[in-house]
Amino acid sequence: MHHDGTSDQLLGSYPRSRPPLPLEHQRTYVEHYRSNRSPETTLSRVVLYLESWMHRAVARGAPNGRLLEVGAGNLNHLPYHSGVKAYDAVEPFQELWEDSPHRPRIGRMYADITEIGEQPTYDCILSIAVLEHLTDLPFILARSALLLAEGGSFRAGFPSEGGIAWGAAWRLTTGLKYRWDRGLDYGAIMRHEHVNTATEILTLLRYFYGAVEVRRFPIPLAHLSFYTAAIAMAPRLERCRAFCQSRLNGPKVAGE
DSSP, X not given: OOOOHHXXXXXXXXXXXXXXXXXXXXXXXXXXXXXXXXXXXXXXXXXXXXXXXXXXXXXXXXXXXXXXXXXXXXXXXXXXXXXXXXXXEEOSOHHHHTTOTTGGGOSOEESSGGGSOSOSOEEEEEEESOXXXXXXXXXXXHHHHHTEEEEEEEXXXXXXXXXXXXXXXXXXXXXXXXXXXXXXXXXXXXXXXXXXXXXXXXXXXXXXXXXXXXXXXXXXSGGGEEEEEEEEEEEOHXXXXXXXXXXXXXXXXXXX
Protein backbone atom coordinates (compact mmCIF):
# COMPACT_ATOMS: atom_id res chain seq x y z
CA MET A 1 0.00 0.00 0.00
CA HIS A 2 1.35 3.39 -0.97
CA HIS A 3 1.77 5.90 1.87
CA ASP A 4 -0.07 9.12 1.35
CA GLY A 5 1.56 12.46 2.06
CA THR A 6 -0.57 13.00 5.14
CA SER A 7 0.73 9.82 6.80
CA ASP A 8 4.34 10.61 5.90
CA GLN A 9 4.03 14.13 7.30
CA LEU A 10 2.38 12.86 10.46
CA LEU A 11 5.01 10.16 11.01
CA GLY A 12 7.70 12.78 10.57
CA SER A 13 6.30 14.78 13.49
CA TYR A 14 7.38 12.07 15.97
CA PRO A 15 8.85 11.67 18.47
CA ARG A 16 7.21 14.79 19.84
CA SER A 17 8.26 17.06 22.66
CA ARG A 18 5.82 17.53 25.49
CA PRO A 19 5.08 21.23 26.12
CA PRO A 20 6.61 22.11 29.51
CA LEU A 21 4.29 22.42 32.47
CA PRO A 22 4.47 25.96 33.91
CA LEU A 23 5.96 26.14 37.40
CA GLU A 24 2.74 27.28 39.05
CA HIS A 25 1.04 24.09 37.81
CA GLN A 26 3.91 21.81 38.81
CA ARG A 27 3.43 22.54 42.49
CA THR A 28 0.03 20.83 42.64
CA TYR A 29 0.21 18.55 39.61
CA VAL A 30 0.54 15.22 41.44
CA GLU A 31 -2.15 16.17 43.95
CA HIS A 32 -4.49 17.14 41.09
CA TYR A 33 -3.75 13.93 39.18
CA ARG A 34 -4.57 11.72 42.15
CA SER A 35 -7.77 13.57 43.04
CA ASN A 36 -8.86 13.49 39.42
CA ARG A 37 -8.55 9.67 39.35
CA SER A 38 -10.39 8.98 42.60
CA PRO A 39 -14.19 8.96 43.06
CA GLU A 40 -14.11 11.33 46.04
CA THR A 41 -15.94 14.26 44.45
CA THR A 42 -19.15 14.45 42.45
CA LEU A 43 -17.26 15.71 39.40
CA SER A 44 -14.71 12.89 39.63
CA ARG A 45 -17.50 10.32 39.91
CA VAL A 46 -19.24 11.74 36.83
CA VAL A 47 -15.99 11.76 34.83
CA LEU A 48 -15.14 8.19 35.86
CA TYR A 49 -18.67 7.07 34.97
CA LEU A 50 -18.38 8.58 31.49
CA GLU A 51 -14.90 7.12 31.04
CA SER A 52 -16.30 3.68 31.84
CA TRP A 53 -17.71 3.66 28.29
CA MET A 54 -14.13 3.37 26.99
CA HIS A 55 -13.48 0.37 29.23
CA ARG A 56 -16.68 -1.36 28.12
CA ALA A 57 -16.15 -0.57 24.42
CA VAL A 58 -12.60 -1.94 24.46
CA ALA A 59 -13.51 -5.06 26.47
CA ARG A 60 -16.58 -5.93 24.40
CA GLY A 61 -15.72 -8.83 22.12
CA ALA A 62 -12.14 -9.13 23.35
CA PRO A 63 -10.76 -12.67 23.47
CA ASN A 64 -10.13 -14.53 26.74
CA GLY A 65 -6.62 -15.59 25.79
CA ARG A 66 -3.39 -13.70 26.41
CA LEU A 67 -3.85 -9.96 26.91
CA LEU A 68 -1.40 -7.08 27.26
CA GLU A 69 -2.43 -3.64 28.51
CA VAL A 70 -0.23 -0.71 27.49
CA GLY A 71 -0.28 2.08 30.06
CA ALA A 72 -2.13 0.10 32.72
CA GLY A 73 -2.07 2.87 35.36
CA ASN A 74 -3.72 1.70 38.57
CA LEU A 75 -4.97 -1.50 36.86
CA ASN A 76 -8.59 -0.32 36.88
CA HIS A 77 -9.30 -2.00 33.53
CA LEU A 78 -8.59 -5.53 34.81
CA PRO A 79 -12.11 -6.14 36.20
CA TYR A 80 -13.48 -5.93 32.64
CA HIS A 81 -11.61 -9.14 31.72
CA SER A 82 -12.50 -11.75 34.32
CA GLY A 83 -11.82 -14.95 32.40
CA VAL A 84 -8.57 -14.30 30.55
CA LYS A 85 -5.80 -16.89 30.34
CA ALA A 86 -3.04 -14.35 31.07
CA TYR A 87 -2.92 -10.60 31.62
CA ASP A 88 0.38 -8.73 31.32
CA ALA A 89 0.87 -4.97 31.55
CA VAL A 90 3.19 -2.12 30.61
CA GLU A 91 3.31 0.71 33.13
CA PRO A 92 6.47 2.70 33.97
CA PHE A 93 5.07 4.38 37.10
CA GLN A 94 5.20 1.78 39.84
CA GLU A 95 3.50 4.17 42.28
CA LEU A 96 0.27 3.81 40.29
CA TRP A 97 -0.04 0.02 40.45
CA GLU A 98 2.01 -1.25 43.41
CA ASP A 99 -0.88 -0.92 45.89
CA SER A 100 -3.64 -1.89 43.46
CA PRO A 101 -5.92 -4.69 44.68
CA HIS A 102 -5.74 -6.09 41.13
CA ARG A 103 -1.95 -6.50 41.18
CA PRO A 104 -2.06 -10.27 41.96
CA ARG A 105 -3.86 -10.91 38.67
CA ILE A 106 -1.02 -9.43 36.59
CA GLY A 107 1.36 -11.97 35.11
CA ARG A 108 4.30 -9.93 33.85
CA MET A 109 4.71 -6.23 34.56
CA TYR A 110 6.94 -4.26 32.18
CA ALA A 111 8.25 -0.71 32.56
CA ASP A 112 8.57 -0.30 28.78
CA ILE A 113 7.19 -2.12 25.75
CA THR A 114 10.73 -2.63 24.45
CA GLU A 115 11.34 -5.04 27.37
CA ILE A 116 9.01 -7.56 25.72
CA GLY A 117 10.73 -9.98 23.35
CA GLU A 118 9.19 -11.38 20.18
CA GLN A 119 7.60 -13.98 22.43
CA PRO A 120 5.14 -14.07 24.07
CA THR A 121 2.55 -12.99 21.55
CA TYR A 122 -0.84 -11.68 22.58
CA ASP A 123 -4.38 -12.33 21.38
CA CYS A 124 -5.25 -8.76 22.29
CA ILE A 125 -3.31 -5.62 23.18
CA LEU A 126 -5.31 -2.79 24.66
CA SER A 127 -5.00 0.69 26.11
CA ILE A 128 -7.43 3.02 27.86
CA ALA A 129 -6.92 6.80 27.84
CA VAL A 130 -3.23 6.36 27.00
CA LEU A 131 -2.58 6.94 23.29
CA GLU A 132 -3.30 10.67 23.48
CA HIS A 133 -0.36 10.99 25.92
CA LEU A 134 2.38 9.13 24.00
CA THR A 135 5.20 11.24 22.58
CA ASP A 136 6.25 8.45 20.21
CA LEU A 137 2.83 7.05 19.37
CA PRO A 138 3.78 5.46 16.00
CA PHE A 139 6.45 3.33 17.64
CA ILE A 140 4.05 2.01 20.27
CA LEU A 141 1.42 1.15 17.64
CA ALA A 142 3.95 -0.57 15.37
CA ARG A 143 5.64 -2.43 18.23
CA SER A 144 2.25 -3.60 19.51
CA ALA A 145 1.36 -4.94 16.08
CA LEU A 146 4.48 -7.11 16.11
CA LEU A 147 3.46 -8.62 19.46
CA LEU A 148 0.02 -9.76 18.26
CA ALA A 149 -0.75 -13.38 17.58
CA GLU A 150 -2.26 -14.20 14.19
CA GLY A 151 -5.82 -12.89 14.15
CA GLY A 152 -5.15 -10.69 17.20
CA SER A 153 -6.44 -7.17 17.71
CA PHE A 154 -5.24 -3.86 19.12
CA ARG A 155 -8.04 -2.16 21.04
CA ALA A 156 -7.89 1.38 22.38
CA GLY A 157 -10.18 3.91 24.00
CA PHE A 158 -9.23 7.60 24.06
CA PRO A 159 -10.81 11.06 24.39
CA SER A 160 -12.09 12.63 21.18
CA GLU A 161 -9.28 15.17 21.52
CA GLY A 162 -9.51 17.90 18.89
CA GLY A 163 -13.30 17.64 18.68
CA ILE A 164 -15.77 20.36 19.64
CA ALA A 165 -17.74 18.35 22.21
CA TRP A 166 -14.62 17.08 24.00
CA GLY A 167 -13.10 20.56 24.11
CA ALA A 168 -16.28 22.04 25.56
CA ALA A 169 -16.67 19.18 28.05
CA TRP A 170 -13.33 19.53 29.81
CA ARG A 171 -13.46 23.33 29.76
CA LEU A 172 -16.89 23.39 31.39
CA THR A 173 -16.17 20.71 34.02
CA THR A 174 -12.61 19.97 35.13
CA GLY A 175 -11.39 23.24 33.64
CA LEU A 176 -13.82 25.35 35.66
CA LYS A 177 -13.11 23.46 38.89
CA TYR A 178 -9.36 23.77 38.37
CA ARG A 179 -9.63 27.52 37.86
CA TRP A 180 -11.93 27.83 40.89
CA ASP A 181 -9.58 25.81 43.14
CA ARG A 182 -6.24 27.18 41.89
CA GLY A 183 -6.92 30.27 39.81
CA LEU A 184 -5.04 28.67 36.90
CA ASP A 185 -5.82 27.73 33.31
CA TYR A 186 -6.40 23.99 32.93
CA GLY A 187 -5.49 24.33 29.27
CA ALA A 188 -1.81 24.24 30.30
CA ILE A 189 -2.36 20.77 31.78
CA MET A 190 -4.16 19.56 28.67
CA ARG A 191 -1.47 20.85 26.31
CA HIS A 192 1.18 19.14 28.45
CA GLU A 193 -0.72 15.86 28.66
CA HIS A 194 -2.50 15.39 25.34
CA VAL A 195 0.09 15.52 22.56
CA ASN A 196 -2.03 13.54 20.05
CA THR A 197 -5.51 14.22 18.70
CA ALA A 198 -8.10 11.53 18.04
CA THR A 199 -7.73 12.11 14.30
CA GLU A 200 -3.97 11.60 14.49
CA ILE A 201 -4.42 8.40 16.48
CA LEU A 202 -6.87 6.99 13.94
CA THR A 203 -4.67 8.02 11.00
CA LEU A 204 -1.72 6.14 12.49
CA LEU A 205 -3.81 3.10 13.33
CA ARG A 206 -4.98 2.94 9.70
CA TYR A 207 -1.38 3.29 8.56
CA PHE A 208 -0.14 0.33 10.60
CA TYR A 209 -3.27 -1.87 10.51
CA GLY A 210 -5.34 -3.01 7.55
CA ALA A 211 -8.73 -2.89 9.29
CA VAL A 212 -9.86 -0.35 11.89
CA GLU A 213 -13.34 -0.27 13.40
CA VAL A 214 -14.28 3.00 15.11
CA ARG A 215 -16.94 3.62 17.77
CA ARG A 216 -17.79 6.94 19.42
CA PHE A 217 -19.73 8.07 22.51
CA PRO A 218 -22.33 9.43 23.03
CA ILE A 219 -22.98 10.45 19.39
CA PRO A 220 -21.18 8.63 16.54
CA LEU A 221 -19.70 11.79 15.06
CA ALA A 222 -16.14 13.00 15.71
CA HIS A 223 -17.06 16.53 16.82
CA LEU A 224 -20.10 15.45 18.86
CA SER A 225 -18.41 12.69 20.83
CA PHE A 226 -16.57 12.71 24.13
CA TYR A 227 -14.73 9.42 23.62
CA THR A 228 -13.57 7.21 20.77
CA ALA A 229 -12.80 3.49 20.69
CA ALA A 230 -10.88 1.75 17.91
CA ILE A 231 -10.41 -1.94 17.21
CA ALA A 232 -7.48 -2.47 14.81
CA MET A 233 -6.73 -5.77 13.09
CA ALA A 234 -4.69 -7.18 10.21
CA PRO A 235 -1.40 -5.43 11.06
CA ARG A 236 0.83 -4.47 8.15
CA LEU A 237 3.77 -6.39 9.55
CA GLU A 238 6.46 -5.37 7.07
CA ARG A 239 5.58 -1.73 7.54
CA CYS A 240 5.61 -2.14 11.32
CA ARG A 241 8.97 -3.94 11.30
CA ALA A 242 10.53 -1.32 9.04
CA PHE A 243 9.30 1.53 11.24
CA CYS A 244 10.45 -0.09 14.49
CA GLN A 245 13.86 -0.83 13.02
CA SER A 246 14.27 2.73 11.79
CA ARG A 247 13.20 4.07 15.17
CA LEU A 248 15.56 1.87 17.16
CA ASN A 249 18.40 2.89 14.87
CA GLY A 250 17.36 6.52 14.66
CA PRO A 251 15.55 9.01 16.93
CA LYS A 252 15.53 8.19 20.61
CA VAL A 253 12.31 6.50 21.61
CA ALA A 254 10.37 8.55 24.13
CA GLY A 255 9.47 6.55 27.19
CA GLU A 256 6.55 8.69 28.21
